[in-house]
Amino acid sequence: MYDVAIIGCGVIGSSIAYRLSRFNLKTVVLEKENDVAMGATRANSAIIHAGYDPAEGTLMAKLNVRSVELTKDLCQKLSVPYAQIGSLVLAFSDEESAHVQRLYERGIANGVPGLKVLTYAETKAIEPNIADNVTCALYAPTAAVINPWEYALALAEVAVVNGVELRLEAAVEAISKTDNGYVITAGGKTIETKYIINAAGTEAGMIHDMALPHTFDILPNKGEYYLLDKSEGTRTNHVVFQCPSKVGKGVLVSPTVHGNLIVGPNAVDCEAGDTSTSAEDLAFVRSMAVKSIPSIDFRQNIRNFAGVRPNSTVDDFIIKAHDGFFDVAGIKSPGLASAAGIAEYVENLMQDNGVVLAEKAEYTDTREQPRFKEMTHEERAAIVAENPLFGRVICRCETITEGEIIDAIHRPIIPRTVDAIKRRCCAGMGRCQGGFCGPRVVEILARELGCSRQDIDKDKTGSYIVRKRED
Numbered sequence: 235m236y237d238v239a240i241i242g243c244g245v246i247g248s249s250i251a252y253r254l255s256r257f258n259l260k261t262v263v264l265e266k267e268n269d270v271a272m273g274a275t276r277a278n279s280a281i282i283h284a285g286y287d288p289a290e291g292t293l294m295a296k297l298n299v300r301s302v303e304l305t306k307d308l309c310q311k312l313s314v315p316y317a318q319i320g321s322l323v324l325a326f327s328d329e330e331s332a333h334v335q336r337l338y339e340r341g342i343a344n345g346v347p348g349l350k351v352l353t354y355a356e357t358k359a360i361e362p363n364i365a366d367n368v369t370c371a372l373y374a375p376t377a378a379v380i381n382p383w384e385y386a387l388a389l390a391e392v393a394v395v396n397g398v399e400l401r402l403e404a405a406v407e408a409i410s411k412t413d414n415g416y417v418i419t420a421g422g423k424t425i426e427t428k429y430i431i432n433a434a435g436t437e438a439g440m441i442h443d444m445a446l447p448h449t450f451d452i453l454p455n456k457g458e459y460y461l462l463d464k465s466e467g468t469r470t471n472h473v474v475f476q477c478p479s480k481v482g483k484g485v486l487v488s489p490t491v492h493g494n495l496i497v498g499p500n501a502v503d504c505e506a507g508d509t510s511t512s513a514e515d516l517a518f519v520r521s522m523a524v525k526s527i528p529s530i531d532f533r534q535n536i537r538n539f540a541g542v543r544p545n546s547t548v549d550d551f552i553i554k555a556h557d558g559f560f561d562v563a564g565i566k567s568p569g570l571a572s573a574a575g576i577a578e579y580v581e582n583l584m585q586d587n588g589v590v591l592a593e594k595a596e597y598t599d600t601r602e603q604p605r606f607k608e609m610t611h612e613e614r615a616a617i618v619a620e621n622p623l624f625g626r627v628i629c630r631c632e633t634i635t636e637g638e639i640i641d642a643i644h645r646p647i648i649p650r651t652v653d654a655i656k657r658r659c660c661a662g663m664g665r666c667q668g669g670f671c672g673p674r675v676v677e678i679l680a681r682e683l684g685c686s687r688q689d690i691d692k693d694k695t696g697s698y699i700v701r702k703r704e705d
């Protein structure tokens with residue numbers, strides 16, 4: 235019998251698993267996909283918001299602001315890329331200037347440090363490519379950009395090192411209550427557990443309804459993006475937001491933590507799991523973005539993608555305990571920015587509901603990640619002397635070596651697909667998007683995992699690359 239079963243291994247499930255792995259608990263994470271971070275966590279704006287946006291007094295406001303420092307600290311401990319570049323919300327009219335002022339006041343009430351309302355001239359001085367009709371801007375120095383999927387992976391990896399069991403391709407299909415807990419059917423197997431944590435993203439409503447009376451709906455909502463080449467990565471210095479308007483919440487333009495430029499998202503209601511993009515929606519994103527930064531060169535686009543927000547019928551995060559079942563549902567934006575605080579809040583909620591959390595004598599809370607391209611010449615020479623595979627570059631766009639790919643394959647959460655390698659060490663993330671290194675990655679994966687190249691998928695199970703000819 236498990237003590238805790240966490241359903242879903244996005245940033246919320248993995249943050250909770252990481253925290254609970256410090257305790258003497260038998261914990262299992264059940265994830266329906268073939269890897270960690272396959273839902274909203276892998277396709278979002280990657281912003282650690284400063285915390286001026288959520289309404290005062292909400293859990294979103296409290297946990298977002300609380301998490302800003304926690305996330306910075308965690309990224310350092312876990313060797314996850316993080317850059318505190320600050321954010322700007324641009325206003326283009328008197329009405330929007332008033333909105334910026336309201337955001338400033340809300341931010342102060344929420345406890346966001348360092349906020350300032352800047353004039354056009356002050357904004358232009360720190361963000362030279364903004365449009366000339368900007369009237370003022372809200373500056374938030376604590377906003378940051380991170381690598382969201384590596385963040386979730388790193389948290390899950392440390393949890394596994396500390397003894398948490400991760401079951402991939404284990405979709406939860408049914409839950410029933412017993413005298414001392416729950417029985418879960420997942421991936422065709424049953425498990426018994428005392429407590430359940432529902433962190434299933436866009437499917438959290440369905441999971442809740444398997445165990446409890448219906449109380450909320452998840453309203454999936456899609457956001458589409460452009461990801462531009464690094465040649466556009468210095469087009470802005472900050473995360474540049476717009477004020478919400480009649481046609482949407484506004485499109486952001488921002489450098490990514492890897493040095494690309496991200497532009498998006500829009501907001502369109504959709505089905506859970508619908509990550510398609512359309513030319514019409516992307517044209518809308520483009521038209522909105524150039525209002526802030528007119529000079530973006532969209533010819534440098536290397537990828538379009540979409541993520542699905544787990545919005546809900548509740549105007550806040552839904553974090554509640556019911557008889558050993560803990561909902562951590564409707565974790566819409568700023569869910570990534572709030573994940574660290576959400577996990578802390580859930581830990582306290584569990585204790586308040588009688589879960590005994592006794593700390594282990596030994597556990598780890600850190601992780602190392604080799605990054606060849608960030609090493610000094612001396613460090614490179616030393617690692618190549620130790621393992622010559624670090625001297626063989628596989629992904630030329632991103633300078634990722636065979637040594638790093640092999641290191642990723644032999645880590646505690648084994649990647650089995652080409653995109654899982656991309657999420658772990660960035661091979662295939664560059665300008666050619668894996669056009670050149672993709673076949674080499676398939677080869678290395680098959681060799682290291684001892685399987686055929688036909689067994690290596692691109693992404694989700696069934697997204698095959700190499701197929702046997704059927705005569």
Ligand SMILES: Cc1cc2nc3c(=O)[nH]c(=O)nc-3n(C[C@H](O)[C@H](O)[C@H](O)COP(=O)(O)OP(=O)(O)OC[C@H]3O[C@@H](n4cnc5c(N)ncnc54)[C@H](O)[C@@H]3O)c2cc1C
Nearest residue numbers: 242244246266273274275278281406435457568569570571
């Ligand atoms: C377009 C967009 C932009 C965003 N931008 C930002 C931003 O800049 N900053 C920010 O703070 N937040 C942002 N967010 C929000 C943020 O991405 C989410 O709040 C966060 O990723 C939610 O994490 P999660 O773990 O709850 O959900 P998910 O990452 O979706 O994880 C849920 C997991 O549950 C699994 N699952 C589902 N059903 C089952 C089942 N039956 N059995 C087992 N497993 C199951 C899924 O496969 C998935 O892995 C954005 C979201 C989107 C979509």
